[in-house]
Amino acid sequence: MNLSDQEYIRYSRQVMLEQVGEQGQITLKNSHIIVVGLGGLGCPALQYLAAAGIGELTLIDDDVVDLSNLQRQVLYRSNHIGKAKVEAAEQQLYGLNSQVKINAINKKVEQVNLVKLLEKAGLLLDCTDNANSRYFINQACQQAGVTLVSAAAIGGNGQLAVFNFNQHKSPCYRCLYPDLEQQDTALNCQNTGVFGPVLGVMGSLQAIEAIKLLVQPGQVTANKLMLFDAWQLKFNAIKLSHNSLCPSCATLTG
Ligand SMILES: [Zn+2]
Numbered sequence: 086m087n088l089s090d091q092e093y094i095r096y097s098r099q100v101m102l103e104q105v106g107e108q109g110q111i112t113l114k115n116s117h118i119i120v121v122g123l124g125g126l127g128c129p130a131l132q133y134l135a136a137a138g139i140g141e142l143t144l145i146d147d148d149v150v151d152l153s154n155l156q157r158q159v160l161y162r163s164n165h166i167g168k169a170k171v172e173a174a175e176q177q178l179y180g181l182n183s184q185v186k187i188n189a190i191n192k193k194v195e196q197v198n199l200v201k202l203l204e205k206a207g208l209l210l211d212c213t214d215n216a217n218s219r220y221f222i223n224q225a226c227q228q229a230g231v232t233l234v235s236a237a238a239i240g241g242n243g244q245l246a247v248f249n250f251n252q253h254k255s256p257c258y259r260c261l262y263p264d265l266e267q268q269d270t271a272l273n274c275q276n277t278g279v280f281g282p283v284l285g286v287m288g289s290l291q292a293i294e295a296i297k298l299l300v301q302p303g304q305v306t307a308n309k310l311m312l313f314d315a316w317q318l319k320f321n322a323i324k325l326s327h328n329s330l331c332p333s334c335a336t337l338t339g
């Protein structure tokens with residue numbers, strides 16, 4: 086399948102990149118990415134994925150747009166307040182690129198048969214903000230053998246990690262954070278605050294890693310935790326390894 090003239094024009098600056106090229110653009114067109122969580126991370130990530138010409142995007146979130154979201158959730162406009170985030174996002178993304186097929190699922194991720202959905206997707210972006218959803222997503226991606234691109238942000242700090250579950254014995258999100266439940270209620274954006282552009286940085290990094298996974302899989306920084314400090318303007322990387330006490334990996338190996 087070749088690109089149409091319109092597609093050549095739309096994606097010309099991307100096709101010019103030697104890392105993408107025409108073949109890479111066709112690969113993006115034939116790809117399906119699931120994005121869970123349509124908040125401050127999901128909004129910028131989705132904008133770049135739709136703009137880049139990912140063929141199919143599945144959006145999962147059960148929240149509605151609130152006035153207090155607009156400081157950082159850049160897909161939404163004031164007239165979206167009260168509307169389901171998946172609907173508002175679908176409308177905005179369709180306006181940006183109507184060639185992208187969008188599946189909007191207005192549910193909590195825990196109520197979705199995610200393992201089944203992952204059978205039809207190349208990768209998943211975790212843009213959620215709570216431990217339960219993160220553990221649920223991690224386990225589903227592990228079971229399905231689908232790569233997970235995970236990010237989080239709080240205050241002026243962000244973090245990013247890619248878990249290549251199609252590789253044998255990849256560490257998982259829960260190897261890194263085996264016991265998040267207790268901290269979760271103490272530390273979230275609702276009571277701690279978050280610097281809006283940090284979410285833009287981290288969501289954009291998720292889109293970067295997702296696109297790279299599709300067109301240049303060898304270039305992805307798997308098994309590393311990238312830490313971003315906005316106030317110091319610093320990035321740090323920590324190597325990730327398996328945690329032999331990880332309950333999620335234990336379930337998988339039976
Ligand atoms: Zn694990």
